[in-house]
Amino acid sequence: MIELKNTVKKFDAYTALDHVDLKIEKGTAFGLLGSNGAGKSTILRLLSGIYKQEEGEVLIDGEPVYDNVAAKQKVFFINDETVQFGSYTLNALKNYYKSYYRNFSEEMFEELRKRVNLPLNKKINTFSKGMKRQAVVIIGLACRTDYLLLDEAFDGLDPTMRIIVKKMLVDAMLDRQLTTVISSHNLREINEVCDTAALLHNGKIVFSRELDSVTSSVHKLQIVFPPNEDGSPVEYTREQLAETGLEILHFERSQSVYYIIAKGEADVLKAFFAPKKPVLFEMIPLTLEEIFIYELEVLGYDSSDIK
């Protein structure tokens, strides 16, 4: 299990992670979502023992990671760059990592390599961006660590290769309970691969939940309320609704139609508005991308501010 307990990470005066608590259960496919500079890569680097936190704890299976060889043996980190491998051939890179990871599987490496059809003895800097990414992913998988950390893992892969790589990851998760932590801006991919996700913003966790519960806990509502007795339209403000206990991410009104993005299970929301006897009540589930946007909008990360 991965645990971040009250973790603070600072880069000089800038606080990248601000008292973060996070738990990732074993065997989970965990997605890290967040705005740019939210702290996703920082979490991955803390988990792989590259960075050391200023406060709190970063634990892998109960052990601190930083400078701990045993804990680091359980983690393989694939960052968002591949330029560092350019001078190696795939074979040399395989041998390099094989020497450090005790559980490295030649068999798995060969099988995965054949699947993506990568040449063994060509310098990696002659590979395309996608091929480089594939090369690192298959090495990461062949290291057979308990935890695989991927920073922008699917960047540069063509659609077919994305599917292949995703399948590789899923196979490994099913095969040996691999825990995968993926940071990506591509929410659709996170949605496809991950079962749990955390949203970060400004170094803080906005939420960390199973994706199903995330998508089922935020809804877009279109509501038309019946007019008052004098025929005038019913006036509800965001504040009025919030005071009654509704957690609103987005509030908009056009004529008599209210567009509300609200947190809550479908039944709860239905029950909330039932006493107001709406003339129209439509509930539309949100995509992860929409949730991402609305959640961050609440936190002031709003594209509408951009002139």
Place this chain on the structure above:
Amino acid sequence: MTAATSSKPKSFFGTRYKNDISGNKKLLIVNIVLQILGLPVLSVIALIGFYLDTLEDTEANRMLSNAVEAGCTPFISLAVVTICISLFLGMVIALFHFSYLYRKTITDMNYALPLSGTQRFFADFLSGLTVYMLPAIGAVILSIAIMGIGTPFLPPMAEFWEAFPDILKLVFIVLVAMILFYSLSVLAISFCGNTFEAIFSIIAFNSLIPAAIACLWMAMCEGEPYGIDEAAIMMKNIFTSTSPIGSFVFFVNYVAEVGFSSGSFSYYTSLYFKWIFITLAVSALYMLAAYLLCRFRKAEDVSKPYVYKAAFYAIMTMAVFCVLSLFIAMGAFIVAGIVICAVGWFIMEVITRRGFKKFWQAGIGFAASVISVLLVCQVCEVTNGFGMAKKVPLPLTVESVNIGTGNLLGIYEDIRFSDKDVIKESVELQKELIDRYFNYDDYNYEIVENTNNALNDYGNTISLRYSTLTGSTILRRYDVPSGMAGDLIKAILLSDEYAEAISQNICEYYYNDEEDYRIEVTDKLYNRSDIRAKDQMVLDLRQAYYDDMSAMTEEELLRGDVYCYVDEQWVLTSFSNTIELLESWGISFNEINKGDFDAYRIGYIDDPVFTNYAQDIFKPQDKKIWEYQYDERDYCVADSITAVRVQYKDYSYAAYSVMRDNDKIVEVVKRCTPMVFGEKPIAVFFVNDIMLYLPDRGDNRQLLEDFKKASSDKAEKVKEKVNFTVGTTASGEVTHSDVNGWD
């Protein structure tokens, strides 16, 4: 899918070490090629040279030799260049092996590996050192092998094997300096997070550390602190063991000593093992410092120009210090120096700040640096080099002292003494000199005009080089009245180390294969006879003299009479081995007879006063002493100083009597001695070319009175300007003879 797993626990240190070497194998190959083109090529050329030496001296062979030599010259140049490049590779290898400290793209790859920081650092350090050193060591072994292969076929190569221990020592100096260079380069990189700064820091550290040390020393010597030798920095470990440039200075001086001096009593050769040890220790310290810096630096600091900004300011302050101290030393306009420094400083600030961000800090930094540098220079001057002029080591902490006494002891080179008495006496002498210099008012000196009986004693410079148990070297040089050095000289003469040195100094220009070397033997009155040295004679003489010197008691030294002089070294009547050996060669001397003086120039000075140029020895704060005109110098008589030696008496007047026909002369000369320790002679006698002292012992005063009475009507009084350059050392050596006004 089954995993081919290994249950055997791996040493990731070893893994990292191997991976580092294989990852840098191109660099290793380049280094191997360079090394092979270096020393082994020179060895082959040396073999060719030895082969040419075996050829007969014919016109054809001479032409062949010239042609081969001309052909070899480009290869020699190539070898020297490749050796230089391979030495310089230390910096490149350090940069390659620690590139993750300044290249952002490879930081994650390196830090994420299952390695602890300690494993990573030491594996990288040692793998780099291997890539750097292994080819060099291989080249040395290969070169020795090449020379070894040639030896059976080339008889002149015996010469090489004779010098081989010295050559090997030189090779070790280079190897140790390489380790130092590599360690310092790694240390410099550890401060940086960017390529430019990493390269700049390596160059800066390697050049500015020795420069700043030398400049600091220069600043300390600016006020000419008493007894401090400016050249001493060249042999201080803080200079020679802390940087490759310092090591180079040590190497050059070592080569000069081994190659051009007799090598027995020299500075650098005696420092060799200490230098090796200290330089390795300093390298280890650099490595440790680099390790700690790497441990405490964070992965995210990579790409910052300086991870530890203090290093940048240290570099810049060292540079400012060097420039300003040079300006001060040259007496140049200091503002110009500050302007030059400011330009350099702000250019570097713009580069390392990547712009003008918070540039006011640069101004503050520069001002602080200049103020601190000027303050250090000022403090150096005010405190007389941080009080180093008054520093006297505790005898207990002194491991050995190298003493150079000029010609006071008959040996011009320094002698290394571990003898406790010698160490104690040298410390005591230094204490007294310092006390007399700084506490001038506590002493009374009689200022004398050029009196008729004044004998000037000056020009005695004694150098003391202490090697302390902590590994430091303290070098001082003083002008000392010879009488003040009496106790030290006595301790030296009684030491085994002096016995060894002086016996080896006998016939020092004799070589084993020499058959016509002449050993000079003179009697007490300096009647000379030569012996032609054959076979073992010189070696036997040295051994006999050593046996006698080392067995000499204090009583024999103080009261002994001179039997004769061998190769200008006195032989006391107690030196049975030497006298016996001389007798076996047919040389023996009878007692002095009156008739012996018939052909001699004999003179004496009654009640001599031994004087020194005051300003040479004591702090010139007393105006009476200091304000003198050239050629009208005042001479001072130190109250407790008794001379043992008078070297010069030029441009002064002395009243002395010249006589031969005196019945008492035989007895007086018998009682005279060429050396006096801690007692004032009552008369000085000039017999032929030597100077003898009549000590104030027993009934010598009465004898002197009788002698004077007997000579008063016969002696011719001479009172005119004389130009003595007659001198005897304490060991009785006659240095020169050019006497006017005799007879």
